[in-house]
Amino acid sequence: MTTRTVDDLISQGQAARRAARLLARLSTEVKNRTLLNLAEYLETDIEELLQANEADCSEARESSLSEAMIDRLLLTPDRLRGTASEQRKIAALPDPVGESIEMTTLPNGLVAGRRRVPLGVIASIYESRPNVTVDIFGLCFKSGNACILRGGKEALRSNSALIRLIRRALVDAGAPAEAVQFVDNPDRELVDAMLKMHQYIDLIVPRGGDGLVRFVGENATMPAVTGGVGVCHTYIDRAADLDMAANVTFNAKVRRPYICNALDTLLVHSSVAVEGLPRIAAGLAASGVELRCDNRALSILGPGAAGSIQPAAEDDWGREFLAMAAAVRVVDSMDEALEHIETYGSGHSEAIITEDYSAAMRFLDEVDAAAVYVNASTQFTDGGQFGLGAEVGISTQKMHARGPMGLKELTSYKWVIMGNGQVRP
Amino acid sequence: MTTRTVDDLISQGQAARRAARLLARLSTEVKNRTLLNLAEYLETDIEELLQANEADCSEARESSLSEAMIDRLLLTPDRLRGTASEQRKIAALPDPVGESIEMTTLPNGLVAGRRRVPLGVIASIYESRPNVTVDIFGLCFKSGNACILRGGKEALRSNSALIRLIRRALVDAGAPAEAVQFVDNPDRELVDAMLKMHQYIDLIVPRGGDGLVRFVGENATMPAVTGGVGVCHTYIDRAADLDMAANVTFNAKVRRPYICNALDTLLVHSSVAVEGLPRIAAGLAASGVELRCDNRALSILGPGAAGSIQPAAEDDWGREFLAMAAAVRVVDSMDEALEHIETYGSGHSEAIITEDYSAAMRFLDEVDAAAVYVNASTQFTDGGQFGLGAEVGISTQKMHARGPMGLKELTSYKWVIMGNGQVRP
Numbered sequence: 001m002t003t004r005t006v007d008d009l010i011s012q013g014q015a016a017r018r019a020a021r022l023l024a025r026l027s028t029e030v031k032n033r034t035l036l037n038l039a040e041y042l043e044t045d046i047e048e049l050l051q052a053n054e055a056d057c058s059e060a061r062e063s064s065l066s067e068a069m070i071d072r073l074l075l076t077p078d079r080l081r082g083t084a085s086e087q088r089k090i091a092a093l094p095d096p097v098g099e100s101i102e103m104t105t106l107p108n109g110l111v112a113g114r115r116r117v118p119l120g121v122i123a124s125i126y127e128s129r130p131n132v133t134v135d136i137f138g139l140c141f142k143s144g145n146a147c148i149l150r151g152g153k154e155a156l157r158s159n160s161a162l163i164r165l166i167r168r169a170l171v172d173a174g175a176p177a178e179a180v181q182f183v184d185n186p187d188r189e190l191v192d193a194m195l196k197m198h199q200y201i202d203l204i205v206p207r208g209g210d211g212l213v214r215f216v217g218e219n220a221t222m223p224a225v226t227g228g229v230g231v232c233h234t235y236i237d238r239a240a241d242l243d244m245a246a247n248v249t250f251n252a253k254v255r256r257p258y259i260c261n262a263l264d265t266l267l268v269h270s271s272v273a274v275e276g277l278p279r280i281a282a283g284l285a286a287s288g289v290e291l292r293c294d295n296r297a298l299s300i301l302g303p304g305a306a307g308s309i310q311p312a313a314e315d316d317w318g319r320e321f322l323a324m325a326a327a328v329r330v331v332d333s334m335d336e337a338l339e340h341i342e343t344y345g346s347g348h349s350e351a352i353i354t355e356d357y358s359a360a361m362r363f364l365d366e367v368d369a370a371a372v373y374v375n376a377s378t379q380f381t382d383g384g385q386f387g388l389g390a391e392v393g394i395s396t397q398k399m400h401a402r403g404p405m406g407l408k409e410l411t412s413y414k415w416v417i418m419g420n421g422q423v424r425p
Numbered sequence: 426m427t428t429r430t431v432d433d434l435i436s437q438g439q440a441a442r443r444a445a446r447l448l449a450r451l452s453t454e455v456k457n458r459t460l461l462n463l464a465e466y467l468e469t470d471i472e473e474l475l476q477a478n479e480a481d482c483s484e485a486r487e488s489s490l491s492e493a494m495i496d497r498l499l500l501t502p503d504r505l506r507g508t509a510s511e512q513r514k515i516a517a518l519p520d521p522v523g524e525s526i527e528m529t530t531l532p533n534g535l536v537a538g539r540r541r542v543p544l545g546v547i548a549s550i551y552e553s554r555p556n557v558t559v560d561i562f563g564l565c566f567k568s569g570n571a572c573i574l575r576g577g578k579e580a581l582r583s584n585s586a587l588i589r590l591i592r593r594a595l596v597d598a599g600a601p602a603e604a605v606q607f608v609d610n611p612d613r614e615l616v617d618a619m620l621k622m623h624q625y626i627d628l629i630v631p632r633g634g635d636g637l638v639r640f641v642g643e644n645a646t647m648p649a650v651t652g653g654v655g656v657c658h659t660y661i662d663r664a665a666d667l668d669m670a671a672n673v674t675f676n677a678k679v680r681r682p683y684i685c686n687a688l689d690t691l692l693v694h695s696s697v698a699v700e701g702l703p704r705i706a707a708g709l710a711a712s713g714v715e716l717r718c719d720n721r722a723l724s725i726l727g728p729g730a731a732g733s734i735q736p737a738a739e740d741d742w743g744r745e746f747l748a749m750a751a752a753v754r755v756v757d758s759m760d761e762a763l764e765h766i767e768t769y770g771s772g773h774s775e776a777i778i779t780e781d782y783s784a785a786m787r788f789l790d791e792v793d794a795a796a797v798y799v800n801a802s803t804q805f806t807d808g809g810q811f812g813l814g815a816e817v818g819i820s821t822q823k824m825h826a827r828g829p830m831g832l833k834e835l836t837s838y839k840w841v842i843m844g845n846g847q848v849r850p
Contacts, residue, residue, distance in 0.1 A: 025790060104812065110801055112811055117793075119823050202823060223648070223824045244846040251848035364841050365450060368542075376535055376844030385849070386537055386840065387529065398544050398627060398837035399648045400825040412823035415811065416789050419801030421669040423676035424810070 003185040006193040012181040013200025016121045016146040019178035023144045024118050028095040030175050031142055035091040038134070038169035039084035046080055049165065052157035053130070060154050072129045073155055083131045086390065090138045093389040096408045097144040103416075110422050114413040118144030120202040122410065123194060124392075125150045125216060127208035130158040136205070137166055137180050139392045143410040146179050148201065150194065152208075153186030160184055198222040203410075205393055210320065225405065227370070227396040230260035230348030231320050232378045235337040235363070237354035238269040242276040244375060245353045250283045251377040252351070257289075257324050260394060261349045261371075261381040264320055265327040266291075267337045273300055273330045281328075285309070289324045292316045296330035318344035334359060338366055345369060347396045349378035370396050370403040428610040431618040437606040438625025441546045441571040444603035448569045449543050453520040455600050456567055460516040463559070463594035464509035471505055474590065477582035478555065485579050497554045498580055508556045511815065515563045518814040521833045522569040528841075535847050539838040543569030544627045547835065548619060549817075550575045550641060551632035555583040561630070562591055562605050564817045568835040571604050573626065575619065577633075578611030585609055623647040628835075630818055635745065650830065652795070652821040655685035655773030656745050657803045660762040660788070662779035663694040667701040669800060670778040675708045676802040677776070682714075682749050685819060686774045686796075686806040689745055690752040692762045698725055698755045706753075710734070714749045717741045721755035743769035759784060763791055770794060772821045774803035795821050795828040 003009055053075040060070050096116050103113030122145045126132045133151055140147040151159040163182040170177050183190055195204070198221040205225045206216035217226035234252055236245045252263035268277055277300050281291055285308045292312035293301060301309050316327040317340070331337045341350055351373035352363040360374040371381045381404065383391025388406030395401050401409035428434055478500040485495050521541050528538030547570045551557045558576055565572040576584040588607040595602050608615055620629070623646040630650045631641035642651035659677055661670045677688035693702055702725050706716055710733045717737035718726060726734050741752040742765070756762045766775055776798035777788040785799040796806040806829065808816025813831030820826050826834035 024793075106810075106812065110805065112805075114828075115789075117823075241846070248846060248848055255849055360843070364540075364843075368449075369839060371840040371842060373842045374844060376842055376847040377849050379849040380535065380537075380842060380847070381840070385531075387531065398542075402837050403539075403840045412827050414794060415796040415806070415828045417796060417798045417801055417805060418785070418789075419799060421666070421673060422801040422805070423673055424680055424802050424804040 003183045003190060006190065009183065009190055009193055010197065010200070012148060012183070013121070013197050015178045016148050016181045017200050019176045020118065020120045020146040022176050023141070023146055023179055024097070026144065026175060030173050031095065031144075032091040033173040034141065034169050034175050035087045035138055037172050038138070038166060039087040039091075041165045041169055042080045042084040042087070042134070043077075045165065046077065049080075049158065049161040050075065050077075052161040056155055056157045065154065069128060069154070073158070075130060075158060079131065083134050086135060087138050090142050090390055090407075093142065093407060095142065096411050101413060108422050109420065111418040113416060115416045116408070116411045116413050119410060119412050121146045121148065121200055122203045122205060123148040123150070123201045124205040124207060125191060125194070125212065126152065126206070127212065128152040128154045130155040130162060132207055133159050133162045134166070135390075136207070136392060139390055139407060139410060141179060143407045145410055146181070148181040148183065148194070150183040150191065156184065156186060192219070195220045207393060223400070225393050225395050225397070225401075227348070227394045228260050229320055229346050229396065230262070230381075230394075231264050231318055231344060231346040232261055232349045232351075233265045233267055233341050233345060234263055234351040234353065234378065235267040235331075235334075235341070236269060236272060236276055236280070237334065237352055237356060237359050238271040239356035239359060240269075240272060240276065240353040241355055242272065242279055245276055246280045246283055248351070248353055248375065248377050249280050250287075252379055253284060253289055253326055254287045254324075255377070255379050258322050259379070260320070261378045262322070263326050263378060265317065265329065265340075265344065267329050267331050267340060268297070269334075269337070270296070270330050270332050273297070277301060277328070277330075281309070284326070287324070289326060292325065292327045294329045297328040300330070320346070334362065338363075341367055348394065349373065349381040351376065351378050370394065428608045428615060431615065434608065434615055434618055435622065435625070437573060437608070438546070438622050440603045441573050441606045442625050444601045445543065445545045445571040447601050448566070448571055448604055449522070451569065451600060455598050456520065456569075457516040458598040459566065459594050459600050460512045460563055462597050463563070463591060464512040464516075466590045466594055467505045467509040467512070467559070468502075470590065471502065474505075474583065474586040475500065475502075477586040481580055481582045490579065494553060494579070498583070500555060500583060504556065508559050511560060512563050515567050515815055515832075518567065518832060520567065521836050526838060533847050534845065536843040538841060540841045541833070541836045541838050544835060544837050546571045546573065546626050547628045547630060548573040548575070548626045549630040549632060550616060550619070550637065551577065552634070552637065553577040553579045555580040555587060557632055558584050558587045559591070560815075561632070561817060564815055564832060564835060566604060568832045570835055571606070573606040573608065573619070575608040575616065581609065581611060617644070620645045632818060648825070650818050650820050650822070650826075652773070652819045653685050654745055654771050654821065655687070655806075655819075656689050656743055656769060656771040657686055657774045657776075658690045658692055658766050658770060659688055659776040659778065659803065660692040660756075660759075660766070661694060661697060661701055661705070662759065662777055662781060662784050663696040664781035664784060665694075665697060665701065665778040666780055667697065667704055670701060671705045671708055673776070673778055673800065673802050674705050675712075677804055678709060678714055678751055679712045679749075680802070680804050683747050684804070685745070686803045687747070688751050688803060690742065690754065690765075690769065692754050692756050692765060693722070694759075694762070695721070695755050695757050698722070702726060702753070702755075706734070709751070712749070714751060717750065717752045719754045722753040725755070745771070759787065763788075766792055766794075773819070774798065774806040776801065776803050795819065
């Protein structure tokens with residue numbers, strides 16, 4: 001249906017709620033068939049989709065959107081094959097719905113335990129990348145949830161075409177088309193209305209920049225996954241293997257500098273700074289990473305070639321760079337490093353490089369973040385890497401789910417109790 | 426410290442946050458010693474406490490509070506022994522903090538998994554019963570959380586005396602006294618301020634009537650456990666064993682009529698109503714339960730002796746009676762029963778009485794509630810009964826925890842990843 005008004009949006013909420021009741025009991029077979037249909041259509045029936053995407057992209061060019069933005073918008077047969085393969089991976093994952101958790105026979109003969117059930121209706125608000133439409137649908141659907149999707153206005157035609165493919169995949173597999181609801185009106189008023197629809201939406205997942213995530217977190221009347229913002233530190237301990245330090249730091253920043261688990265601030269213990277910092281900085285600088293240094297780091301590294309070594313500004317501590325840049329600070333103790341991380345970290349991913357067993361254990365114990373690493377790159381924080389198969393996002397909250405959220409994290413449970421007439425004494 | 430102003434409350438929030446960092450790493454031994462100390466003091470050092478409680482109770486009598494209210498306020502050596510024994514039970518439960526969840530070695534050699542950690546700071550707002558002060562503290566503390574407690578103003582002196590005992594138990598065991606913060610100013614303005622303190626409070630648990638729970642749910646800026654309101658149905662299927670139906674229904678209502686998992690509405694299939702309803706009603710009526718009946722139930726039961734059979738008002742469906750009363754409706758099918766439960770239930774505890782296997786399975790599958798029963802009394806919904814050892818409350822939400830919340834449900838986890846230099850390809 002078309003979303004013209006808030007009333008239309010409420011009708012979509014009601015349709016999603018109806019679909020959710022069916023989805024909660026849909027067989028794994030039908031769910032997987034839907035996802036495999038969708039994968040197939042994304043590879044073979046993409047003419048209309050590519051035309052819609054071309055229209056979105058040329059409008060974006062006319063509106064002088066940045067090249068990076070247009071690149072995120074762009075769909076190609078190759079990218080669609082990637083999206084299709086993601087859906088096949090989700091189809092291959094075990095169905096979390098119906099799993100029994102700690103089912104046991106109690107002393108009074110009651111058989112009681114928890115049974116995993118879907119959350120119900122999950123809404124997502126996201127920015128320009130149209131493949132997010134398919135990714136979020138796939139994860140919500142496999143975990144038995146209906147979804148309401150609101151993508152960026154630049155991708156409206158592409159998203160509408162993707163929704164048509166998704167609905168065809170649903171219907172062809174015998175699943176309800178209402179399982180996916182798409183808000184095809186980019187009016188901001190509808191976003192505000194959506195955030196108030198707690199009778200129809202059980203969880204809302206914002207996917208995009210800091211501003212969007214914060215706005216949703218502060219204004220949603222239903223639970224929201226507020227995460228995805230990562231101010232990530234790597235601390236080079238005095239007992240670090242400095243080659244490993246250089247190697248891991250390089251990967252944490254340069255592999256993909258634009259994602260939430262990329263390095264933002266490097267903390268280096270003063271007793272290894274003179275020897276280690278130049279080795280670490282060399283690789284980063286050679287790749288064009290700008291280093292924003294405190295005074296001590298600056299005096300060790302000196303003013304860099306081509307301006308890549310800069311003094312840090314006060315707001316570089318705690319900044320999520322999402323760019324080829326990082327802050328560098330020399331600390332005199334692990335206490336100082338821990339305090340810096342506690343003050344400036346966002347609770348996403350934090351790492352220590354050390355050969356000292358006690359330092360490693362202390363870091364794991366004391367750092368309060370979704371993912372805490374010893375001797376590894378923070379870029380591993382990802383549902384696929386952690387064995388969850390796929391992820392809908394990364395939570396930096398402590399309630400419900402923390403870190404990458406896979407299929408299980410999109411479920412709840414109910415207590416199921418089977419008796420033969422028991423009464424409570 | 427004394428809470429005079431909002432600034433004092435914020436200082437208490439900061440103190441709780443500081444304590445929470447220590448508590449997250451406190452040994453199980455020190456935690457258990459604290460709880461055992463507290464249990465001992467609650468049995469042996471209660472003179473000052475009983476005086477404080479006597480002052481609260483006599484003020485309550487002067488203010489003409491109801492007898493039920495004064496009874497809830499009252500502490501006696503016997504009741505304190507019960508509270509002490511609850512603390513000993515919590516001490517005997519396994520410590521959830523530090524537990525490894527699905528720790529595994531990934532193909533790249535990273536050892537990764539989740540480690541259970543406390544939530545941080547838990548606040549609770551509750552009504553007159555002073556023993557809640559001790560119960561909530563015990564559960565929060567054993568699960569490594571600091572707590573901020575705000576009890577009913579009628580119990581202010583009793584609660585202050587209990588907090589002194591708790592702090593002594595903490596200090597004598599070598600634990601930080603700041604682990605418990607008590608808001609000793611009953612000003613409502615401070616409640617409003619508390620609900621805004623999301624930097625200092627990770628979870629808020631309201632304990633009391635519907636009004637309080639809803640107020641906290643709607644106004645808290647941090648996650649809240651909104652539950653405890655139970656509109657509970659028992660459905661007597663056409664294949665029910667009618668003796669069992671009478672027995673289980675009686676227990677679900679009469680054992681303790683004032684608690685959230687007590688029966689509110691009885692649904693009876695029309696094909697067994699003529700035979701079954703009089704048998705079920707007889708026991709209830711004999712105990713003084715008022716039955717508010719739809720027309721069909723009314724015509725079967727007739728006008729009751731001593732006014733115990735009444736026509737139902739429209740708002741009796743979906744009412745949480747918390748009294749010796751229940752609504753009764755005759756339905757023509759299981760579909761109708763399921764629809765009634767979906768429309769009027771609060772997602773707490775729902776039961777079917779049946780000998781029909783498919784009906785039982787369908788009820789378990791389709792009813793969306795925290796606890797779904799076949800052939801048992803809804804009064805079993807309780808952390809102790811379900812093997813959780815104790816409970817801080819019953820959640821009717823789907824996020825984080827559903828149903829009784831024990832120690833584990835007061836925790837989160839962090840991902841712990843141990844490597845030897847791994848970088849992500």
